[in-house]
Amino acid sequence: MRHLLDIYHLNREDIEEILLLAENLREILHRPIPKVPTLRGKSVLLLFYEPSTRTKFSFEKACKVLSADTLSFSAKGSSLEKGETLLDTVKNLRALGVDLLVIRHSFSGTPHFLANHLDIPVVNAGDGTHEHPTQALLDLLTVKDKLGTLEGLKVAIVGDIKHSRVAHSDIFGFQKMGSRVFVAGPAYLLPEDREIPLYELRKGYFRVCLNLREALEDADVVIALRVQKERHGDPLIPSYNEYAEFFGLSPRILEWIKEGALLMHPGPINWGVELSHEMERYPFQVILDQVENGVAVRMAVLLRLLSGE
Amino acid sequence: MRVLIKGARLLDPTLNLDMTGDLLVEEGHIKAISRKIETSEAVELISGEGLYVFPGIVDIHVHLREPGEEWKEDIESGTRAALHGGITRVACMPNTKPPNDRPEVTTYILEQAREKAWVKVYPIACITKGQEGKELTEFGRLKRAGACGVSDDGKWVSDSSIMKRALLYAKQLDLPVISHCEDHSLSRGGQINEGILSAKLGLRGVSFSSETIAVVRDLLLAKETKAPLHLAHLSVKENIPFLRWAKEEGIPFSAETCPHYFTFTEKEVDGYNTSAKVNPPLRTDEDVIAIKEALKEGLIEVIASDHAPHSPLEKDIEFELASFGMIGLEFLLPLSFNLVREGLLTPLTLLSYLITNPSKVLRIEPPMLKEGSLAEFVLFDPEEEWEVTEEKIQSKSKNTPLLGRRLKGKVKGVFLGNKRYLF
Ligand SMILES: [Zn+2]
Ligand SMILES: [Zn+2]
Numbered sequence: 179m180r181h182l183l184d185i186y187h188l189n190r191e192d193i194e195e196i197l198l199l200a201e202n203l204r205e206i207l208h209r210p211i212p213k214v215p216t217l218r219g220k221s222v223l224l225l226f227y228e229p230s231t232r233t234k235f236s237f238e239k240a241c242k243v244l245s246a247d248t249l250s251f252s253a254k255g256s257s258l259e260k261g262e263t264l265l266d267t268v269k270n271l272r273a274l275g276v277d278l279l280v281i282r283h284s285f286s287g288t289p290h291f292l293a294n295h296l297d298i299p300v301v302n303a304g305d306g307t308h309e310h311p312t313q314a315l316l317d318l319l320t321v322k323d324k325l326g327t328l329e330g331l332k333v334a335i336v337g338d339i340k341h342s343r344v345a346h347s348d349i350f351g352f353q354k355m356g357s358r359v360f361v362a363g364p365a366y367l368l369p370e371d372r373e374i375p376l377y378e379l380r381k382g383y384f385r386v387c388l389n390l391r392e393a394l395e396d397a398d399v400v401i402a403l404r405v406q407k408e409r410h411g412d413p414l415i416p417s418y419n420e421y422a423e424f425f426g427l428s429p430r431i432l433e434w435i436k437e438g439a440l441l442m443h444p445g446p447i448n449w450g451v452e453l454s455h456e457m458e459r460y461p462f463q464v465i466l467d468q469v470e471n472g473v474a475v476r477m478a479v480l481l482r483l484l485s486g487e
Numbered sequence: 488m489r490v491l492i493k494g495a496r497l498l499d500p501t502l503n504l505d506m507t508g509d510l511l512v513e514e515g516h517i518k519a520i521s522r523k524i525e526t527s528e529a530v531e532l533i534s535g536e537g538l539y540v541f542p543g544i545v546d547i548h549v550h551l552r553e554p555g556e557e558w559k560e561d562i563e564s565g566t567r568a569a570l571h572g573g574i575t576r577v578a579c580m581p582n583t584k585p586p587n588d589r590p591e592v593t594t595y596i597l598e599q600a601r602e603k604a605w606v607k608v609y610p611i612a613c614i615t616k617g618q619e620g621k622e623l624t625e626f627g628r629l630k631r632a633g634a635c636g637v638s639d640d641g642k643w644v645s646d647s648s649i650m651k652r653a654l655l656y657a658k659q660l661d662l663p664v665i666s667h668c669e670d671h672s673l674s675r676g677g678q679i680n681e682g683i684l685s686a687k688l689g690l691r692g693v694s695f696s697s698e699t700i701a702v703v704r705d706l707l708l709a710k711e712t713k714a715p716l717h718l719a720h721l722s723v724k725e726n727i728p729f730l731r732w733a734k735e736e737g738i739p740f741s742a743e744t745c746p747h748y749f750t751f752t753e754k755e756v757d758g759y760n761t762s763a764k765v766n767p768p769l770r771t772d773e774d775v776i777a778i779k780e781a782l783k784e785g786l787i788e789v790i791a792s793d794h795a796p797h798s799p800l801e802k803d804i805e806f807e808l809a810s811f812g813m814i815g816l817e818f819l820l821p822l823s824f825n826l827v828r829e830g831l832l833t834p835l836t837l838l839s840y841l842i843t844n845p846s847k848v849l850r851i852e853p854p855m856l857k858e859g860s861l862a863e864f865v866l867f868d869p870e871e872e873w874e875v876t877e878e879k880i881q882s883k884s885k886n887t888p889l890l891g892r893r894l895k896g897k898v899k900g901v902f903l904g905n906k907r908y909l910f
Contacts, residue, residue, distance in 0.1 A: 186687065263804060264804070264805060265803075265804065283805070285805045285806065285807040285808065286688055286689035286690050286759075286806065286807065287688060287689070287690070287759035287805065287806040287807070288805045288806075290758065290759050291759060291804075291805055291806065305689065306689050306690075306807070307689040307690075307691075308688060308689025308690075309689065343689060346686075346689065369686060372682050372683060373682065373683050373686040375683060376683045376686050376687050377686070410676065412675075412676075
C-alpha cells in the first residue's frame with residue numbers, strides 16, 4: 179500500500195491490518211501524556227481545499243500524537259483561480275521536505291491526480307463525491323469495537339447516497355469485511371440500477387431500498403448521512419421538513435432495528451433533519467466514539483504509509 | 488511533374504469507382520485513369536502495389552484553435568496534421584477566441600489559411616452571437632465572407648424558437664446548420680458518461696437522454712422547417728430509432744459520428760485519465776455496437792474527427808478542471824478503416840462517409856479521381872502498422888488515449904495540385 183486513495187481498491191487484509199494497528203495505537207490516546215516519538219522528524223502536509231474542521235483536526239491530532247510535524251494549507255472554497263495550479267502549489271510545498279500529503283478537495287480524483295505526480299504517499303481526506311476512505315475505516319473500527327465483529331452484520335445507510343463520499347467508502351468497506359449494506363433515501367439520491375454491479379461487491383450483499391423500513395428492518399448498524407439542501411446551486415430536497423418526515427431517523431425506527439443497534443453519523447449533524455432530537459438520547463449512538471476512533475485510524479494510516487515496507 | 492502510379496486499388500465513392508489500375512498525374516492534374524497506362528514519355532513511377540488511392544478526405548468537424556488559442560493548435564499545425572492524416576479539406580469550428588460570430592473573424596481565418604494552410608479550410612460560423620444562444624449571427628454577411636455553415640459547437644442552442652429561426656434563415660441562404668446535441672440542463676457539471684464508471688469515480692455523469700432529447704428536438708424542428716440539419720458527433724444507442732424515424736419521414740438531415748465513438752468506451756477514463764475526457768463522453772460497449780450498426784445501416788453517414796487539441800495546461804490537471812476533447816486528424820483513416828476490417832462497411836461506403844457525404848453537407852463538390860480534375864488524392868496502405876508517439880503527431884497537442892498504441896493503416900502520401908507529399 180503506497181497511498182490511501184480509496185476503499186474500492188483496498189483488500190480485506192489491508193483493512194484488517196489498519197484496524198488492528200489502530201486498536202493498538204488507540205491506547206496511546208488515553209495516556210497522561212498522549213505522545214510517542216514514532217514519526218519524529220517526519221513532516222506531513224495537510225492540504226484542505228474544502229472547509230473541514232473535524233477531519234483536519236483529526237489528522238492534526240494524529241500527527242501530533244505520533245510526533246510528526248505538520249504543515250497546513252487551507253484554501254477557501256473549491257474554485258482554484260486560473261493560472262495557479264494545484265500541482266504547482268503541491269510541488270512547491272513538497273520542495274520544503276514533506277514526507278506525506280493529506281488532501282481534501284471538492285473535485286473527485288484530485289488525490290489520484292497528485293499521487294500520479296508525486297513521489298510521496300498521498301492520503302485522501304475526502305474528494306468530491308468520490309470517497310472518504312479514513313471515514314469508512316473509522317466507521318469499521320467503531321462497529322468492530324462495539325459489536326465485536328464485522329462479519330454477517332446488516333448495515334443501513336440512509337440519506338443522499340449518490341453524492342456522499344462517506345456512503346461510497348462505507349458501502350465498499352463494510353462489504354469487504356463481510357457485512358451486508360442496505361441503502362435508503364429519496365429515490366433520486368440513490369444509486370441507479372445500472373450502478374448496482376459497481377456497489378454489489380458480493381452477490382446479495384448490497385441492496386437499494388425504496389422503502390426506509392426495508393433498509394432498517396433488523397439492522398445492526400444505522401448510519402445517517404448529513405443532508406445538504408443543495409449542492410452547487412442544485413436543490414436536492416424540497417425542504418428539511420419534508421426530508422425529516424419521510425427519511426429522518428426518529429424513535430419510530432426503534433421498532434424496526436435490532437435491539438442494541440448502533441447509530442452512527444459522520445458529522446456534523448443537522449439535528450431535527452436526518453436525526454430527530456430524541457435520537458440524541460438513544461443509548462447506542464456512538465457518534466463520539468467515532469471521533470476518537472478517527473484519530474486512531476488516521477494514526478494507523480500515517481504509520482503504515484510512513485514506516486515504509 | 489509527371490507521375491505514374493501503377494497497380495493501385497483506385498477508389499472513388501462519388502464516382503462509384505473501385506478498380507485496380509494506373510493513375511497518371513501531369514501538371515498537378517489527373518491526366519489519365521485506366522487499367523493499364525503505357526507511356527513512352529519520361530515519367531516518375533510509383534508502385535501502387537498494396538496501396539489504396541482515393542480522393543482527399545473531407546473532415547467537417549475540426550477545431551483549429553486559431554484565432555486565440557494558438558498554444559494548442561493553429562491553422563498551420565492543424566492543417567499539417569490533416570495533411571498527414573490524408574485529409575485535404577477541413578471545416579473549422581467557430582468556438583475560437585474570439586468566436587467566429589462576425590465576418591471579420593471569418594475573413595481573418597481565410598486570410599491565415601491562404602498564407603499558411605497545408606489543406607483547404609472551410610470556416611463554420613456561429614449560429615448565435617458569442618455562442619450564447621440568444622441572438623442570431625449575420626448569416627448573410629458571414630456567408631459572403633466565406634462561412635460554409637453555422638454551428639454553436641460546444642453548446643446546444645437550447646431555445647427552440649431561436650433554433651427554428653436559425654434553421655429557416657440557414658435554409659434560405661443554403662447553409663447547413665450543424666448541431667452539437669446536448670441538453671445542458673441535464674449535462675450541467677457532467678464529466679463522463681453517466682453510469683457505473685461515473686459512480687465509481689464520483690464524477691457527475693452525462694446521460695444518453697441529454698443527447699437524445701436534443702437530437703429529437705432538432706429533428707422535429709428540421710421536419711417543421713424542412714431546413715438542412717446536420718447532427719454532429721452522435722454517441723449513444725438511444726438516438727438510433729429516432730434517426731430511423733427521421734429517414735422514414737423524409738426529414739432533411741445528416742448524422743455524424745467520430746472514430747472515438749466506435750473505437751473507445753468509457754473504460755478509457757478509468758483512473759481519471761483526462762486524455763479520454765471528451766464531449767459527448769465516451770460511452771459503453773452497447774453504444775459502440777449501436778453506433779457501428781447505425782453506420783452499417785446508413786443512418787449515420789458522415790464520419791468526422793472532432794479534432795480538439797488541448798495542451799498539458801488544460802489536460803494535465805485535476806480531472807474536473809480538464810478540458811473536453813481529443814485530437815483526431817491523424818487517426819481518422821486508420822480507425823475508420825477498422826470498420827472495413829470488421830466487415831461492417833465496404834471501402835467505398837466508408838469513403839463515401841469520409842468524402843462524398845461530408846461534401847454534400849458543406850454543399851461543395853467532393854474531390855474526385857476524374858480525368859482532367861486537379862490532383863487531390865491520398866495514397867493509403869491499409870495494412871501497414873505503426874505506433875502512435877508524441878514525436879509522430881504533427882498536431883501541436885498530443886491529447887489522445889492512443890499514445891503508445893499501435894494502429895493499422897497508414898497514409899503514405901498526398902497529392903494536392905502541383906504539390907506532392909510522401910510520408
Ligand atoms: Zn461538439
Ligand atoms: Zn467539436
